[in-house]
Amino acid sequence: MNPKIVPVLALMLCFLSNSASAEDPEIEQLRQQLEQLKLEYNSKIDELEKRLQATEIASQQKKNESKENEEKAKQQMVPVVAEYSPADDNAAGAPVKASKSNSFNPAISLILDGRYSDFSEDPEEYSLSGFQLAGEAGPGEQGFALGHSELVISANVDDKFFGRFTAAVDSHDGETEVELEEAFFETLAMPYGLKIRGGRFYSDIGYLNKQHPHQWDFTDAPLVYRGMFGNHLLGDGVQLSWLAPTDLSFELGSELLSGGRYPIEYSGDSTIPTYTLFAKLGGDIGISHSWQAGLSLIDAKVDYSTESGHGHGHEDEHEGEEQHISPIYSGDTATWGFDLVYKWAPQGNSKQRNLVLQFEYFNRDYDGMLSAEHEGEAETGSYDGSQSGWYAQAVYQFMPQWRVGLRYDALTSAVSGSNSELIEESGFDSEGHDPSRYSLMADWSNSEFSRLRLQYGHDESSPEAYDYWTLQYILSLGAHGAHRY
Amino acid sequence: MKYRYVLLVFSLLIPLPLQAALKIFACEPDWAALAQELGGEHVDVTSATQAMQDPHYIQARPSLIARVRKADLLICTGAGLEAGWLPVLLRKGNNPRILDGQAGYLMASEHVMMKEIPVSVDRSMGDVHAEGNPHIQTDPRNIARVAGVLADRLKVLDSANREQYQRRYEDFSLRWNTAINDWQQKGASLKGMPVVVYHRSWVYLQDWLGLKEITSLEPKPGVPPSSRYLAEVLNRTQEYPDLVVIHSQYQESKAIQWFSGKTAAPVVMLPSTVGGTAEAKDLFSWYEDILKRLLNAQRSDND
Known part of the structure; x- marks a missing residue:
């Protein structure tokens, strides 16, 4: 059936059905046929739509793939460059390390030291x-006493410098003293x-x-x-x-x-x-x-x-x-x-x-x-x-x-x-x-x-x-x- | 005449320029073996550890500092495996060529998909690594990935021999991938084999061959088992009659013998790296040996 004729036919039939008397068995039959057609038609349209979507996605993926292939081909030529940059590694598809705002926090350690x-x-x-x-x-002291409780903070400052800070907290005769043991680059x-x-x-x-x-x-x-x-x-x-x-x-x-x-x-x-x-x-x-x-x-x-x-x-x-x-x-x-x-x-x-x-x-x-x-x-x-x-x-x-x-x-x-x-x-x-x-x-x-x-x-x-x-x-x-x- | 001697002495002190092999400092023997495969006669490879050493428990010895000082390329596992000593070596080695961000600094774990990355870390969990399980070398596909990165670095650092490195890499890749296919066929029967490991250092191998880890003898990574914990493990493993116990060459423990005695499960010592057994001479024979030992254990279990 030519799909273009279907809506026209449907309209005509609708018109007819409205004007015609409902009791007519022929018309009733025609109406049923029409409903059947409508259902079939709708499901066909749905199916067509789905197929269209699927082909669109597929073509998009193909495009991406060809791009990736192009890039891969480019990457295979990369080694010719004499300069190394850390970004090259990630371009080659390596897992990217998660980066957080506290990734650059220095290494901190605390030493607890106590004795009897x-x-x-x-x-x-x-x-x-x-x-x-x-x-x-x-x-040292008789009985319970704390030794050096040490706080150490260190990190690379940048590509040229490293820095470390060490502070020790002690107590002597009931007094707490903070001593700066190390602070250097x-x-x-x-x-x-x-x-x-x-x-x-x-x-x-x-x-x-x-x-x-x-x-x-x-x-x-x-x-x-x-x-x-x-x-x-x-x-x-x-x-x-x-x-x-x-x-x-x-x-x-x-x-x-x-x-x-x-x-x-x-x-x-x-x-x-x-x-x-x-x-x-x-x-x-x-x-x-x-x-x-x-x-x-x-x-x-x-x-x-x-x-x-x-x-x-x-x-x-x-x-x-x-x-x-x-x-x-x-x-x-x-x-x-x-x-x-x-x-x-x-x-x-x-x-x-x-x-x-x-x-x-x-x-x-x-x-x-x-x-x-x-x-x-x-x-x-x-x-x-x-x-x-x-x-x-x-x-x-x-x-x-x-x-x-x-x-x-x-x-x-x-x-x-x-x-x-x-x-x-x-x-x-x-x-x-x-x-x-x-x-x-x-x-x-x-x-x-x-x-x-x-x-x-x-x-x-x-x-x-x-x-x-x-x-x-x-x-x-x-x-x-x-x-x- | 005196000047001649002075000149002689000086000429001995001046290092030989150019054309010298690229000096590679590997933290573990597996990366040293890989560097040797890819570099051939153009590289001079040294490994900081040998197979009998637990790569976590190394001290920044003077001999290591001296070797780091001279290295052109550093290749290590990373992911915190060398956290106790590599930072000290890098700081004391006074060698700007191999610092983080340079072509001469290569951490293998940054180039493979890490497993068991913890959501949070706390020392009460034992020796866990925030970056994930660092024992990546036990999956040959990871070695293939690192080989690609390493070959690129060699080409950058020693561009005069670029073509040779490329040729060697292609040759190695072909042989390695063929071998992986071969091992996968041989090891197909190992799929689903229940294993108890001493330390959780085989997760990548388990994933590759489809082994099923029931539990580890260490209650937490790096913490030796207590007898109470072992009894618990014994209970938990009773439903697996064809169990195999796996440990690596540097993990000698009475707990393993005790457990094996109680369960009659065969104990397999697997080389965790090149040199871990007499048979594991290079990358290929190392994996051959792992496969052979696992298959033997399976056979003895079935007997």
């Missing part, structure tokens, strides 16, 4: 024979293996110095670090380092630092800061062994002569004994150190078992003056003593999560100078006692982010030997910490 310690002698009475104690150096893209670091940072001298307390293998610092650096050598300044393009890792670096802690602190009117030089050499022996050796030099001029006793932290902090201030040293100090680390992990798989042996030695020579005020009268005398000390430790992880460690510390010192009374009061005089200590520890790490440690120590820092027990937890929240060597 029991000392057989009052830790407030602690002294280290032959050494003046500075800063936070000391055995370093370069990422200097040529020839060079790097510049600036700001406040832990010096790269020695092996342990740049480790934060929560990275230590024991609850406390080795005595030689406690006695010579107030646990850490840190300061404000710049560092230049160079990594040699060799198979053995060889790094050479130097720092100019202000600040630091007595007795290698720079202060007063002098503009000569602390100067350090360090070299590190390291490599692997087979797949199970690795090692690193380092040499350090620290040259510091300490000038307190113009400050008349406003030293930081090295005065006796017992309140109520205000007049008692130890004689203060001014002059040159030259320190050198050697460190050696050896690590073993069967087939390099340190997760199951591993052993770390560590040794460090430092020696310091003084060449300057001691001065003190006695009832308004200044007293001075020359001083050229020396100090040295070392520690050796072994930490063995005998199964996943469990480690045990043993450490031995030894220090010695010699004094010589013109005013024996000042020397005696200064704390430099060991009075024939060479400090030593041994410590044993066992720790359990549920994951990389939590650790519980029990440590026992027998300490002969001064002639009054004592024992101590410490139970410590270290928890790390947030960004994944670095597996440093």
Whole structure:
């Protein structure tokens, strides 16, 4: 049936049906036929419409496909371009990484460190024979105490710089102190293996110095670090380092630092800061062994002569004994150190078992003056003593999560100078006692982010030997910490 | 005469210029093997880890820093697998050529479809990665995808040998795709095989071969199983008589032996990377070995 005739026919029939009498059986029949036709016609139109839509979609898809093919063909020619841009990767159909407004937030981590310690002698009475104690150096507090709660924020600043900020919150005698431990930038893209670091940072001298307390293998610092650096050598300044393009890792670096802690602190009117030089050499022996050796030099001029006793932290902090201030040293100090680390992990798989042996030695020579005020009268005398000390430790992880460690510390010192009374009061005089200590520890790490440690120590820092027990937890929240060597 | 010695010493210190092979630092042996396939004699490939090391638990050793310092191209899995050590290496390596955004920085996981991307992450979930499950190398189709990107990078970084890289890539693709078809035919019977894994490091392989993971022996990624948890696993797996236990070469655990003893399920050690077994010498023999070991286990289960 010609579709064009259908509507006309339908209209005519309608007209007829309306005018004609409803009772006519012929007309009724015709009407039924018409309804039938209408239905058929409608369904045919629907079907046609659907087919049209489908072909339209298909042709659109074909067009897109041919475009894609064109683009793919173009992409296959892309490799000829000599320049790389990260956008090329995505053009090749790689999954696009979701981008959120907080994608650029720096890595943030928080360290929680707390402990319970029991000392057989009052830790407030602690002294280290032959050494003046500075800063936070000391055995800690009796009973429950918090260690350093550290907040670390770091990120690449841009393609050329990296920045890190570390603040530690401590409490001492009921007072909460916030200490800015690190705030530095370093370069990422200097040529020839060079790097510049600036700001406040832990010096790269020695092996342990740049480790934060929560990275230590024991609850406390080795005595030689406690006695010579107030646990850490840190300061404000710049560092230049160079990594040699060799198979053995060889790094050479130097720092100019202000600040630091007595007795290698720079202060007063002098503009000569602390100067350090360090070299590190390291490599692997087979797949199970690795090692690193380092040499350090620290040259510091300490000038307190113009400050008349406003030293930081090295005065006796017992309140109520205000007049008692130890004689203060001014002059040159030259320190050198050697460190050696050896690590073993069967087939390099340190997760199951591993052993770390560590040794460090430092020696310091003084060449300057001691001065003190006695009832308004200044007293001075020359001083050229020396100090040295070392520690050796072994930490063995005998199964996943469990480690045990043993450490031995030894220090010695010699004094010589013109005013024996000042020397005696200064704390430099060991009075024939060479400090030593041994410590044993066992720790359990549920994951990389939590650790519980029990440590026992027998300490002969001064002639009054004592024992101590410490139970410590270290928890790390947030960004994944670095597996440093 | 003295000057001659000085000159000699200096000439030893100056590195050989030009025509030197492209230095490639791979984080895992599988990417090292791929780089070797595509680069041939034009590249000098070193792998930061070897098969017996869990690539998550590596320290930024001095020897690695020295190798990063000299690299022209870095190829790693990414997705947080190397989160503990790669950032330190990049920062200490003082090498601008291989920093993020450079042609010399290639993270394989950025070029494949990641599985198990968590909606939210929390450390209480164990060692989960916000970017998804990082063990992408256990699906050979992922390796094919990464090969394309790597070939392009080689061409950009060493344009003098562009044609050779293209030829090698085409040759590799052909052989690899043929091999994938072959493995898929061989492994067709493995479809639906119920497996218990030690660590959830086989999700890409499971997807490719259609293996059915019932559970893992680690309660959470990276957390060793407790005896109570193992008993629970034992209960849950009782309805699967033809179970197979899968672990990789660096996961030696008493839990695996205990579980296998209780269930009589065969234990299959699958090489997670090239070098994981004596048979897995290169990319091809590695997958051959995986297929062979799975099929053997299936056979011993049916016996």
